[in-house]
Amino acid sequence: MPSVRRDRADPGPGAGNTRARYRRILRFAAWHLAVTWWFELFLPRIGLGSIAARTRTQRMQRFAQRFRVLAVELGGLMIKVGQFLSSRLDVLPPEITRELEGLQDEVPPVPFPAIRALAEAELGTALDQVFAFVDEVPLAAASLGQAHRGRLLPENAADAGLREVVVKVQRPGIEAIVDVDLAALRKVGGWLSRVRLVSSRADMPALVEEFAQICREEIDYLHEAANAERFAADFAADDRVAVPGVVWEWSTRRVLTLEDVTAIKITDTESLLSAGIDPVQVAPVFASVMFEQLFSNGFFHADPHPGNIFVTPAGGSPAGGSWKLTFIDFGMMGQVPPGTRGGLRKLLIAAAERDGKGLVSAISDVGVLAATADRAELERAMTHLFGRFGGMGFAELREVDPREFLEFAVEFGDLVRSLPFQLPENFLLIIRAMSLTSGMCSALDPRFNIWDAVEPYAARLLREERGNIARDVAQQALDAAGLALGLPRRLDGLLTRIEDGTLSVANPRLERQLARLDRTARRSASALVFGALLIAGAVVRADDVVLGTVLMTVSVLPLLHALSAGRRGR
Incomplete structure (x- = not known):
């Protein structure tokens, strides 16, 4: 059979109207790129830039509104693209970001019979053989899957160690839709890479591939389960953070069963106040936890929108006092090299x-x-x-x-x-996480000052950096000192061999030179230890006056030894 050549962006044959979907996305992108070129590049070149400036706000609003309609009608990755655009407060005008914010909760649910059929095919058994109850009304409907509350049968609950669960099921046919959407996005990325203004600031094909990897990982629920356990391990010693447990026995690539940890939505200020929790106190804790993920762990929740974070009162009941931040939905995670x-x-x-x-x-x-x-x-x-x-x-x-x-x-x-x-x-998710963090903190506390959250955390990082410098200097000095202190023994061995005749050298001048080298080595070792203690003390003293002063004082001893060894040598 003759082979068929296919363009990289061509989605190929697929079920249903995949080609129509592919063409619709490309038509939308091509039209708006042409409009942007006309107003932002062509008109200014012929002296009509004022027309473009006057109509820019209305054009941005129309683009966002039309994209929102497209995303809601098509679903799939178009919702994800809209969510990314809504979080790009750094580069996109508010006319676009405000219009696209609602895409978080606007996805229509899949009818439960289709969800049941997929879940039973994945688990290899009827749902009533695993669960005592599954709510047919979804707890949440997202662009790639939806979640339903459930209760495990007693024997399964005993094995899992928990009873109340949330069953997350992938949308039927979503993998084919993702393939088509990625093919269209690759084509659009190729178009943008030919625009100098865009290509000088970003490698669009590489960014599309990064987005593709993120999305493919998000529809693999076993990958999400592993992410949840890794995240839980990172915060195992932190009583500010909670993570739902994974029921591995009833989880597959398309079905994920988790502990039900539903609590107060982080931006539900009325419920927080009713539970005796001050939203103003939640904001800096949330910021600090996100900083910890981004700047220390290097493994972070990249989709921290309000629907993915709960505030859980102590003991699970609204009694005021202590509380935790409970993170859910670990499909979109980022890693910082x-x-x-x-x-x-x-x-x-x-x-x-x-x-x-x-x-x-x-x-x-x-x-x-x-x-x-x-x-x-x-x-x-x-x-x-x-x-x-x-x-x-x-x-x-x-x-x-x-x-x-x-x-x-x-x-x-x-x-x-x-x-x-x-x-x-690797920056798509970092920017998204930081943008959402800033917006969430402002929603919790309108007077939230990002500097108040940054400064204590940055001060801790600075102490750690200084400590690392001090340790590095001290280690290098000790290594050099060990080498220098070991040199006399090696010289003694050499002298022994000379005296025993195993090394046929008989030169008194050489012996004097070796003795002088021995003293120099000892003096150098003392000088190195002196320098290391002095520098370490000066660095540490900025944060710990007592320890820094002790180190600087002790440094006098090797200095005196170095000076006395020098005088004896003379």
Whole structure:
């Protein structure tokens, strides 16, 4: 049979109307890219940029509204694309992000008979052979699957160690839909990669592939279950965080059975207050837990929207006092490579210290700022930003004279757009997590000040960094000292061999030189230990005065030894 050549973006044959779906996505993208080119590139070139500026807000709103309609009608990954766009508060205008926010909870559910059929095929048995009860009304309906409350049969509950569960079932046929949507997104990414303004800032095909990997992992529920257990292990010693248990016996790639941990939705301020929990106190704890994931663990929840986080009162009952943050839905998780994590830690410390130059350096280390960027100009702008607005929370920023804020925003925005920024890989989820964290904290506390949350965490990171430096210096010094202190024994062995005649050398001058080398080695070892103790003491003293002073005082002993050894040598 002759082979059939197929374009990489062609979805190929599939069930139902997959080709119609593919063509509809491409028509939508092509039309809006053409409109954007006409207004944002062509009209300014012929001196009609004012027309584009006047109609920009309305065009953005129309685009967001039409995309929302498309996403709701098609479902699948279009919902995910809309969710990503709604969280890009850093680059997209509010006309788009506000319109797309509601996509989180707007997916129509799949009828229960279809869900039952898929679940029974996956589990290999009837649902009533596993569960005493499964609620046919979904607890939540998402773009890739939906969740139903259930109760395990007594014998299964005894094996699992829990009774009340949530059964998460994949939407029937979702894998074929994901394939079609990814094919369309790859085609659109290829179009965007030919636009210099886009390609200079992001490798669109690489970003699409990163998005594809995220989505494929999200529809593998065994992968989600493993993520939940890894997340639980990261916070096993942290009493601020809870994670649902996994019922592995009744979980597959398309069906996931979890402990039911439903509690108060994190943004339900009325219920929080009724339970005696102050939402203002929840915000900094949530921010700190997210910082811990991003900057310390390197493994983070990348979809922390309000539906995925509960506030659970102590003992599971609203009695006020202590509470926990309960995370659910671990299908979309991110990992921060060690190199990127170091840059992010540096960025956080620089932001807390209002260090504009350090912040620019960290941005460059992370890979967001291209090497050709005018760093001096960006440093000046960052210093100005910190000097004027650095300590303000969101509520305080609203009280700034709008003219002053607008003037700076225009100047700073023009500078940022002129710089050769780029979006490195592994950053889609980091940006999403940070954007959602900021928005959630503001919803909990309108006067939430991000600096109040950043500063204590950054101070801890700074202490850890200093401790690492001190340990590294001390270890290097001890290694060198060990080598130097071992040298006399090796020299003694050499002298013994000379005396025994096993080494035929008879030269008194050589013996004097060896003795001098012995003294020099001992003196060098003492000097190294002195330097290590002095530097370590100076670094540690900034955070622990007593320990730092002790280390600096003890450093005098090896210094005296080095000086006395030098005098004896003379």
